[in-house]
Amino acid sequence: MRYLCIACDVLARPVYLSASLSPHIVDISLERFGWHIHPKQLRQILQAHIDSLEVDSPYDALLLAYGLCGKATEGLRAGSIPLVIPRAHDCITLFLGGRDRYNQEFLSCPGTYWYVQDFVERGETEEIPLSIGAYTSAAADASYSEFVEKYGADNANYLMEVMSAWQAHYERAVYIDLGLSAQNSAFARAQSDAKNHGWRFEQVTGDMVLIQRLLSGEWDEQNFLVLQPGQQIEMVGGDEVIGLRANK
Numbered sequence: 001m002r003y004l005c006i007a008c009d010v011l012a013r014p015v016y017l018s019a020s021l022s023p024h025i026v027d028i029s030l031e032r033f034g035w036h037i038h039p040k041q042l043r044q045i046l047q048a049h050i051d052s053l054e055v056d057s058p059y060d061a062l063l064l065a066y067g068l069c070g071k072a073t074e075g076l077r078a079g080s081i082p083l084v085i086p087r088a089h090d091c092i093t094l095f096l097g098g099r100d101r102y103n104q105e106f107l108s109c110p111g112t113y114w115y116v117q118d119f120v121e122r123g124e125t126e127e128i129p130l131s132i133g134a135y136t137s138a139a140a141d142a143s144y145s146e147f148v149e150k151y152g153a154d155n156a157n158y159l160m161e162v163m164s165a166w167q168a169h170y171e172r173a174v175y176i177d178l179g180l181s182a183q184n185s186a187f188a189r190a191q192s193d194a195k196n197h198g199w200r201f202e203q204v205t206g207d208m209v210l211i212q213r214l215l216s217g218e219w220d221e222q223n224f225l226v227l228q229p230g231q232q233i234e235m236v237g238g239d240e241v242i243g244l245r246a247n248k
Contacts, residue, residue, distance in 0.1 A: 002058055005215060006049050007065035009033050010091055010119045013180040014208045015065055016126025018037065018215040026180050026215050033119060039072035046072070050079045063214055064226075067093055068242060074235045078227040085225050085233065087241045089114070095176045099239060103208055105204075111170040113193065116178065116206075118184040129191075149237040173199045178206040 001024040007015045009030040019026035031045060050062060061081055066073055067088035076083070088094055092114055093102040104111065128224070173194035175187045194201035210223060219226050225242050227233065234245035 001060045001217060003027070003061050003063050003215065003217070004029065004059045004146060005063040005065055006031065006055070006090060009122060010116065011065050011094065011211065013209045014094075014178060017093060017180060017217070018061045018208060018212045021212065022215045022217075023142075024215075024217055026063075027195065031033040033122060039070040042069065042072040045074060045241045047076055050083065051077065053079055053081060055080045061217075065214060067091060068235060071235060073233055073242070075232060077232045078229050080229055082229070083227040083231075084214065084219055085227075085242065086214060086224055087223055088210070089241060094210050095178065095206045095208075099241070100165075101207070105174075109172045112172045112174055113170055113190075115175045115186045115190040117174065117181045120189050148217075170197070171199050173197075174202050175201075175203045176206040177203055178208060197238070 003022075003024055003026045005015060005019065005026055005104075006029050011032040015030075016029055030048065031102060035179060046064065046066070053062060057121040059081055062079070062083050064073065064076075064083065064085040065241055067090040068074065068088060069090055073085060078179050086094060089101065089102070092105075093099055095114075095116060096102050096105065118149075118185060173190045175190040177187075190203075191201050193199070213219070214224065225233065225244070229246065232245035235241070
């Protein structure tokens with residue numbers, strides 16, 4: 001089998017390592033981190049990748065190393081070959097190895113800034129703060145839509161008020177150690193930010209199992225959505241995160 005993987009460059013090291021260990025041939029194409037702040041543009045970029053593959057493409061599947069990412073991947077339509085994407089809200093799920101662990105971390109301390117080596121190396125801009133834990137307006141819109149579907153409008157409004165409160169009171173900086181780099185710039189930055197802002201600092205061990213399974217073709221239904229040509233991604237309530245959009 002031969003796959004093409006489109007990935008955010010904050011996942012560069014895990015993706016390239018997983019590709020090297022895959023039993024299949026995996027080509028990698030990286031998009032710069034930060035497009036999640038503009039989900040409509042990111043959706044257009046990803047759909048352009050999908051549409052660029054012709055029927056006679058050498059690839060057996062197109063893999064997206066993305067999550068829902070502020071609803072950026074919602075509405076994407078598979079092209080001439082199957083499209084595979086993890087069932088994840090964002091890249092933190094991919095760094096931690098699954099939704100269960102992501103949910104545990106979120107519930108224990110929702111006001112968390114996350115740090116990984118690839119992102120710190122690629123720097124920050126005036127538009128993009130140096131954290132993949134920053135709660136963007138796009139992420140807020142996605143959360144609100146999911147809350148309305150699960151709990152109703154009144155409860156959704158209340159939950160958004162609660163979330164807005166903790167946004168103003170981040171309390172933890174977490175460095176995710178994936179064991180892929182001897183450099184300590186992300187570790188040092190997380191420690192420095194924690195000290196400067198009065199947050200507590202923690203280091204956690206990452207888990208690349210979802211990324212490895214994505215690139216190895218181990219697509220169990222619980223953790224991955226596999227779309228056949230013409231099918232579309234839709235955000236769904238509950239733990240599945242994403243599903244197939246019903247034909248209208």
